[in-house]
Amino acid sequence: MLFPKGIPFLSINARVFLKALVPATEGFPLSSNRDEDDSHIWDVILKRILKDGYLLPGTVVDLGHECLPWLYQWLQDGLKSTNVFDDLQYQGRLRAMNEIPPVEIHPEASIEEVMVIMADLSQYTISSKDLEKITCLTPGVYSVREAGMGNRLYDLNIEDTDINGELQDAIKKIDTIIQRVNRWLGTTGPRTSVKNRLLRPNRVEPMFFNEHKSLGRLIRNVAILNHGRLAISYQVERKKISRTDCVRSMARDISALRLQIRQIEARSATMDHRSLAEERRSLRYALEEAKAQISSADQSRVDIHDFEDISGEPIVRVLYDDGASGREPMTWTNYTASCQETSEVLRIEGKSSTISSIRWLTDDIIELLYQQSARIYTSPLKPVEEGFREVEKM
Known part of the structure; x- marks a missing residue:
């Protein structure tokens, strides 16, 4: 049953769709009988998959079956797309079935604007072309319009900052120093013959230093709306990581560099060659510069550790015209459904909630508050004039 939910193919006609669905x-x-009632076959399929734990819900219009009102009805012209299984549910323990959203290829492509709920729970209308960029925190300035009566325009600014630039510069400097030291060790070390090695087996050959490999450039992206930080994310080589991982990565690099500096200083102190006096002075100067950069990077690490910890996603939900985002799985509550053999009445046992308040966001989108702070978004079954909306709440 995952196949029809995840592959929204469109058949040539309803007969072809049903002919592929039955097997x-x-x-x-x-059956090859052309006069066979397709709607009857469809009803049998829905009743049989219910025995296996699968239930196909629908709206009032979809469930307008005369005899079995809980069945998703076969339309007059039939059905020919597996999109009918978008909301297919499984009542068993296999939650993955319910958490897989229906496949929608860029559902915002056919509309110019979409309404979104930001991380601070404010609602704005944005261009559908900016949706992916804002979601991925791509640097830039995006125009957003306040939802509701005001319709005021605001600028959503997304800025990126290189937060370990000094650390990367220190790594490059240390690697250059290591290359120089390794050359000195290779040219000034003892060049012994096989005979000398046999006479002095305990002679230690020069040990070379390895260059440091860092995680990469660390970037902090900040989304600013109404002069306040809306979302902050951290990326390494354009891959998102947590703030904790960012701090740990910098701490590892800083500790490794400081250890290398101590080892280089200890090794250079044993290199008593007058011909290298000038080189040693240059080496000490380069090491002091690297130490200063590392200290500055360490302070940046502390600042990131103490930085404001807020949402890493500027948009928490996209509200399309049909009230469903097609992006996030809903919070699932277990239930059981069965059909009585004699009366074919649908029986469902599950969790019930009481709606405490209703707020109309637009003509097509309603926010329902239940269980103190939980929110869900829905759409009316038919257009409701503004003057009758209070009546609909009753």
Whole structure:
């Protein structure tokens, strides 16, 4: 059943759709009788998959079946797309079935604007072309319009900052120093013959230093709306990481560099060659510069550790015209559904909640508050004039 939910193919006609669906669900081909009632076959399929734990819900319009009002009805012209299974549910323990959203290829492509709920729970209308950029915190300035009566325009600024630039510069400097030291060790070390090695087996050959490999450039992206920080994310080589991982990565690099500096200083102190006096002075000067950069990077690490910890996603939900985002799985509550053999009445046992308040965001989107702070978003079954909205709450 994952196949029809995840692959929204469109058949040539309803007959072809049903002919492919029956073997997929029942394991046998469709009868060749052209006069067979397609709606009856469809009803049988829905009742049989219910026994396996699968329930296909729908709106009042979708469930307008005369005899079995809980069944998703076969339309007059039939059904020919697996999009009908977008909301297919599984009542068993296999939650993955319910958490897989229906496949929608850029549902915002056909509309110019979409309404979104930001991380601070404010609602704005944005251009559908900016949706992906804002979600990915791509640097830039984006125009957003306040939802509701005001319709005021604001600028959403997304800025990126290189937060370990000094650390990267220190790594490059240390690597250059290591290359110089390794050359000195290679040219000034003892060049012994096989005979000398046999006479002095305890002679230690020069040990070379390895260059440091860092995690990469660390970037902090900040989304600013109404002069306040809306979202902050951290990335390494354009891959998002947590703030904690960012601080730990910098701490590892700083500790490794300081250890290398101590080792280089200890090794250079044993190199008593007058010809290298000038080189040693240059080496000490370069090491002092690297130490200063590392100290500055360490302070940046502390600042990041103490930085404001807020949401890493500027947009928490996209509200399309049908009230569903097609992006996030809903919070799932277990239930059981069964059909009585005699009366074919649908029986459902599950969790119930009481709606405490209703707020109309637009003509098509309603915010429902339940269980103190939980929110869900829905759409009316039919257009409701503004003067009758209070009546609809009753």
